[in-house]
Amino acid sequence: MADAFLDLLSASRDAAADLGSAPSELRKQGIRAIADAIESASDEIVAANADDVRRGRDSGMAAGLLDRLHLDAERVQALADAARALAELPDPVGEVLRERTLDNGLLLTQVRVPFGVIGAIYEARPNVTVDIACICIGTGNAIVTRGGSAAESTNRVLVRVMQSALVGVGLPEKSVQTIDEFGREGAGRLMTARGYVDLLVPRGSAALIERVVTESTVPVIETGAGIVHVYVDGSADLEMARDIVVNSKVHRPSVCNALETVLVDRAIADEAVPLLVQALRDASVTVHSEGGGIADTVELADTGWATEHLALDAAIRIVDGVDAAIEHVNAYGTHHTDSIVATDAAAVSRFLQRVDSAVVMHNASTRFTDGGEFGFGAEVGISTQKSHARGPMGLPELTSTKWIVRGEGQTRS
Amino acid sequence: MADAFLDLLSASRDAAADLGSAPSELRKQGIRAIADAIESASDEIVAANADDVRRGRDSGMAAGLLDRLHLDAERVQALADAARALAELPDPVGEVLRERTLDNGLLLTQVRVPFGVIGAIYEARPNVTVDIACICIGTGNAIVTRGGSAAESTNRVLVRVMQSALVGVGLPEKSVQTIDEFGREGAGRLMTARGYVDLLVPRGSAALIERVVTESTVPVIETGAGIVHVYVDGSADLEMARDIVVNSKVHRPSVCNALETVLVDRAIADEAVPLLVQALRDASVTVHSEGGGIADTVELADTGWATEHLALDAAIRIVDGVDAAIEHVNAYGTHHTDSIVATDAAAVSRFLQRVDSAVVMHNASTRFTDGGEFGFGAEVGISTQKSHARGPMGLPELTSTKWIVRGEGQTRS
Numbered sequence: 001m002a003d004a005f006l007d008l009l010s011a012s013r014d015a016a017a018d019l020g021s022a023p024s025e026l027r028k029q030g031i032r033a034i035a036d037a038i039e040s041a042s043d044e045i046v047a048a049n050a051d052d053v054r055r056g057r058d059s060g061m062a063a064g065l066l067d068r069l070h071l072d073a074e075r076v077q078a079l080a081d082a083a084r085a086l087a088e089l090p091d092p093v094g095e096v097l098r099e100r101t102l103d104n105g106l107l108l109t110q111v112r113v114p115f116g117v118i119g120a121i122y123e124a125r126p127n128v129t130v131d132i133a134c135i136c137i138g139t140g141n142a143i144v145t146r147g148g149s150a151a152e153s154t155n156r157v158l159v160r161v162m163q164s165a166l167v168g169v170g171l172p173e174k175s176v177q178t179i180d181e182f183g184r185e186g187a188g189r190l191m192t193a194r195g196y197v198d199l200l201v202p203r204g205s206a207a208l209i210e211r212v213v214t215e216s217t218v219p220v221i222e223t224g225a226g227i228v229h230v231y232v233d234g235s236a237d238l239e240m241a242r243d244i245v246v247n248s249k250v251h252r253p254s255v256c257n258a259l260e261t262v263l264v265d266r267a268i269a270d271e272a273v274p275l276l277v278q279a280l281r282d283a284s285v286t287v288h289s290e291g292g293g294i295a296d297t298v299e300l301a302d303t304g305w306a307t308e309h310l311a312l313d314a315a316i317r318i319v320d321g322v323d324a325a326i327e328h329v330n331a332y333g334t335h336h337t338d339s340i341v342a343t344d345a346a347a348v349s350r351f352l353q354r355v356d357s358a359v360v361m362h363n364a365s366t367r368f369t370d371g372g373e374f375g376f377g378a379e380v381g382i383s384t385q386k387s388h389a390r391g392p393m394g395l396p397e398l399t400s401t402k403w404i405v406r407g408e409g410q411t412r413s
Numbered sequence: 414m415a416d417a418f419l420d421l422l423s424a425s426r427d428a429a430a431d432l433g434s435a436p437s438e439l440r441k442q443g444i445r446a447i448a449d450a451i452e453s454a455s456d457e458i459v460a461a462n463a464d465d466v467r468r469g470r471d472s473g474m475a476a477g478l479l480d481r482l483h484l485d486a487e488r489v490q491a492l493a494d495a496a497r498a499l500a501e502l503p504d505p506v507g508e509v510l511r512e513r514t515l516d517n518g519l520l521l522t523q524v525r526v527p528f529g530v531i532g533a534i535y536e537a538r539p540n541v542t543v544d545i546a547c548i549c550i551g552t553g554n555a556i557v558t559r560g561g562s563a564a565e566s567t568n569r570v571l572v573r574v575m576q577s578a579l580v581g582v583g584l585p586e587k588s589v590q591t592i593d594e595f596g597r598e599g600a601g602r603l604m605t606a607r608g609y610v611d612l613l614v615p616r617g618s619a620a621l622i623e624r625v626v627t628e629s630t631v632p633v634i635e636t637g638a639g640i641v642h643v644y645v646d647g648s649a650d651l652e653m654a655r656d657i658v659v660n661s662k663v664h665r666p667s668v669c670n671a672l673e674t675v676l677v678d679r680a681i682a683d684e685a686v687p688l689l690v691q692a693l694r695d696a697s698v699t700v701h702s703e704g705g706g707i708a709d710t711v712e713l714a715d716t717g718w719a720t721e722h723l724a725l726d727a728a729i730r731i732v733d734g735v736d737a738a739i740e741h742v743n744a745y746g747t748h749h750t751d752s753i754v755a756t757d758a759a760a761v762s763r764f765l766q767r768v769d770s771a772v773v774m775h776n777a778s779t780r781f782t783d784g785g786e787f788g789f790g791a792e793v794g795i796s797t798q799k800s801h802a803r804g805p806m807g808l809p810e811l812t813s814t815k816w817i818v819r820g821e822g823q824t825r826s
Contacts, residue, residue, distance in 0.1 A: 102788065106781060219800040363820040364818050368818060369818075385632060386528050386611050387813065390816075391523075404772075407778075410781070
């Protein structure tokens with residue numbers, strides 16, 4: 001029986017075989033062609049986007065989401081520029097990770113290879129469509145996107161423009177496809193398309209990521225929620241602590257590496273807590289504490305310590321030293337980024353070792369957890385899982401490996 | 414409400430925190446203590462195993478399974494010896510993978526860290542209980558085993574003996590636990606214990622692995638089924654092809670890297686097919702072909718080309734050159750191991766690049782896909798998935814990573 005959905009995924013798989021074998025330079029050429037094509041189609045893209053934004057506004061979409069959905073000429077230009085920068089990054093495909101010759105003469109080589117077909121599920125952010133497509137072409141992977149109904153018109157134009165740019169340089173058209181036409185059901189089918197999809201990368205709300213992780217039977221890279229802590233130890237330089245706490249919270253409150261909870265060692269609480277609360281309030285942050293019991297603070301959110309505010313809100317708690325801080329972080333955090341401010345080497349070492357997070361920091365702002373800041377050149381997301389990739393991901397994290405064994409007729413005795 | 418199952422997993426998580434911070438030498442001492450304890454308890458282990466084997470025989474368990482279930486003094490000794498060998502392997506925990514100092518002075522270090530709690534689900538193979546426990550202790554991970562009801566008595570004794578050995582050297586008792594007492598329901602709960610279990614490693618039948626992959630919401634390393642091919646190209650040295658085909662099939666037919674299907678280039682089929690069929694028959698192999706149409710062969714199994722015989726059976730098919738071979742392998746294989754026998758460099762390069770398997774070989778027996786043969790020193794299984802680990806796994810594949818950022822008060826501007 002014909003199944004349009006599986007036919008589409010089969011076409012992605014075929015495209016992946018060719019794309020994955022294409023020379024690095026040709027794939028970079030494909031990315032540059034996409035950048036050019038997006039620039040040329042800017043008016044058409046912006047017009048399609050205006051339709052989506054109008055529909056979103058009519059259906060009562062929140063201002064923050066509308067802003068994420070919105071593309072204007074400037075933002076389209078930024079997408080093209082980012083694509084060109086991506087084409088300059090080193091290609092991970094073919095990189096030799098391990099090589100050895102066995103006693104029997106077999107030559108073993110472990111090389112990086114593309115995954116094959118990557119699925120991306122996200123919400124109303126058309127910039128992700130171009131971003132993830134270029135990242136995938138850069139790593140030899142075909143991409144199937146589910147960009148959500150809110151951005152459907154924009155994504156349709158973007159995918160068509162990218163496909164035609166790829167064909168122009170001789171790469172497979174189906175290297176980039178969308179399943180938006182299959183609606184919500186399509187997302188569900190993508191998550192269980194074992195044998196067709198090699199890796200799923202969800203981007204978006206905690207609820208979306210939770211759904212993908214729970215329903216998927218294909219491997220997922222979980223990115224996402226950041227309940228991020230700064231622990232101010234009794235040994236901390238308080239001025240440094242204040243700067244790090246404020247920077248971690250207010251530099252960009254809406255992102256996953258922004259601070260949510262400050263933990264303060266009871267040993268210095270009398271001095272440190274008023275100072276930190278004041279500094280946060282001076283930076284327009286509403287400070288929460290248990291029962292609002294700390295001066296100049298309000299009650300915790302209903303979700304308690306496990307709250308990702310993504311806004312100018314932060315919680316503060318007094319804890320009995322570094323072990324209590326570690327316990328709090330491991331219990332309520334999301335294993336994303338956590339920082340200790342301290343001068344005591346034993347406390348620092350204990351925190352860095354025992355906090356079970358992708359990134360642990362000493363005397364630094366949590367805002368540094370970022371592919372760009374880490375020098376990866378591209379922002380593929382920040383993995384909060386422990387397998388395959390953990391923390392900020394660069395292009396190599398979107399590759400798999402393969403062992404190549406070269407012999408001269410060896411058999412096992 | 415009390416929940417004995419979650420209490421058990423919480424205890425594993427607490428144990429993992431201490432075990433993961435324990436010095437390498439102490440963990441090695443733990444493994445050696447387990448080896449000693451198992452030797453000392455050999456009689457008790459063998460007696461408990463005799464109960465399991467009796468129950469298995471009474472319930473009509475197949476001979477092959479009974480053999481896997483069986484432990485005698487010699488096999489117990491082999492388990493102890495393997496544990497001691499494991500303690501000699503390099504410890505991956507703490508290994509620095511990447512390190513760099515950013516322009517702002519931040520020092521970034523990516524180190525290997527334990528996963529935390531690893532769950533192992535397997536069937537009636539009590540040797541796995543000791544094997545996986547020692548591998549986990551060697552990598553700083555706590556282990557929770559579900560060893561199946563058929564081996565319950567043996568596993569209960571093994572876990573108790575290992576726990577007491579660990580306590581003897583000062584490591585947490587709950588580093589090794591079993592959930593066998595929770596029955597089948599326990600396996601299901603383990604698969605969805607997000608936040609308690611960091612990685613699941615199923616070992617056993619294709620059906621078991623399929624269940625784990627499908628039902629799990631915690632990350633899984635899929636090991637397993639091997640529908641393994643040797644393609645004999647028109648350019649092959651036929652004598653070499655014969656030796657590789659026979660060795661790949663008969664050296665140990667019951668394992669995942671054993672050959673299941675021989676593909677023969679039509680260009681040399683008239684000469685090669687009778688020669689290969691004869692060589693396989695001489696080695697007591699029943700050869701299958703489509704409709705039994707090739708002389709001296711019988712019909713394919715009901716599962717067609719997608720059959721893992723795990724026995725002295727192999728299928729043979731004539732294909733139109735290397736591209737048809739690649740298509741067959743990618744369509745019917747399990748992405749485990751596939752080998753080309755050829756002298757033509759273009760055919761070899763195309764096969765090695767386009768066959769989408771964990772291990773691709775040229776002029777070598779597929780039996781070489783093995784952690785021991787690859788020089789890893791330990792057999793943690795062979796991953797057939799593309800994320801995290803692919804192909805034979807050593808100890809490093811049972812670790813995650815963590816970024817440590819060391820600063821002096823840096824904030825983002």
